[in-house]
Amino acid sequence: MNQLRVGVVGLGWWGKLIVDQLSQCPSVVVVVATDLAAEQGKGFVAERGIDWAESYDSVLALETIDAVILCTPHAAHSAQILQAAKKGKHVFCEKPLALSTQEAHLSIEAMKSRGLKLGLGHEKRFEPPIVKALAIIRDGEIGTPLQMEANFNQDKFLGMSQDNWRFEERNAPAGPLTATGIHLIDLAVAVFGRAKAVTAALGRFSGELRNGDTLGVLVEFAEGGHALISAILATPFSGRFAVYGSSGWIDIRDNAHPENPKGWTMRIARRGAAEESISFSSHPSVRDNLEAFAASILTGAIYPIPTDEMAANVAILEAVVQSTRSGLRVSLA
Structure with missing residues (x-):
């Protein structure tokens, strides 16, 4: 695998910035994107030649992606990470990882137990x-x-x-x-x-x-x-x-x-x-973080933010x- 194929979930102010940053990452290709507010995202992704999905479940069902980038409301992160883990998708989550220590540990363990990589938006x-x-x-x-x-x-x-x-x-x-x-x-x-x-x-x-x-x-x-x-x-x-x-x-x-x-x-x-x-x-630095996440999957490089520090x-x-x-x-x- 030469490129990490990703789906971007959440196309608000920061989600759109992430999509444009990813367009400059040679190791990553954005295949699909979604947002609860279709009017906010459909035109944006169409201009960039990215497919549109009607829901997060639809993104996770795709065999053409390896990972998801979560740019979603904070309270949704933990459940979305667990969903992605069950579908075998790597996850890059915007900060914070979770809003409780219990949720953080559940998310980390769900990914680790399946051999999946977890990245975090601490640029x-x-x-x-x-x-x-x-x-x-x-x-x-x-x-x-x-x-x-x-x-x-x-x-x-x-x-x-x-x-x-x-x-x-x-x-x-x-x-x-x-x-x-x-x-x-x-x-x-x-x-x-x-x-x-x-x-x-x-x-x-x-x-x-x-x-x-x-x-x-x-x-x-x-x-x-x-x-x-x-x-x-x-x-x-x-x-x-x-x-x-x-x-x-x-x-x-x-x-x-x-x-x-x-x-x-x-x-x-x-x-x-x-x-x-x-x-x-x-x-x-935002792009560097995304590329480090991709490298951890594509080459086995160590991602610079350890999961114990994410939990701390x-x-x-x-x-x-x-x-x-x-x-x-x-x-x-």
């Missing part, structure tokens, strides 16, 4: 400065990681109808969490591993987004270290990732939203050495939601 892991930062941390160049500080803020949702599923409690609990905060949680897990406790606060301060616009999170990790995470949906874009270690630190700033990347600025400080500054040009991410997500509702620090078993 920030594939940004060149993040790849470099994680390597520096792994190599001990800044000592023991002590604390991560990160923010991912945007105002893209302000123009959306409040009837959009992204504002529903069942699909997007804790407002910015599932939109942007989840990416930062993923990076925190990559640095520190499993969490032991979470404290979070959610506000609806701008008044425009009914499920909240401002989220602050403190994550404490089982092996030591903290993550301070800010995710806001009512301010213009800003993105930052910083890790402070016992002998140095790393600070990365996004120049633009990941939808249309325009590069990054990275600063590295090591005790006893001059501070280093590196500029990175624009890079298609969802465990933190679940604890964040609980903490915003209770106002309490939530311990993880």
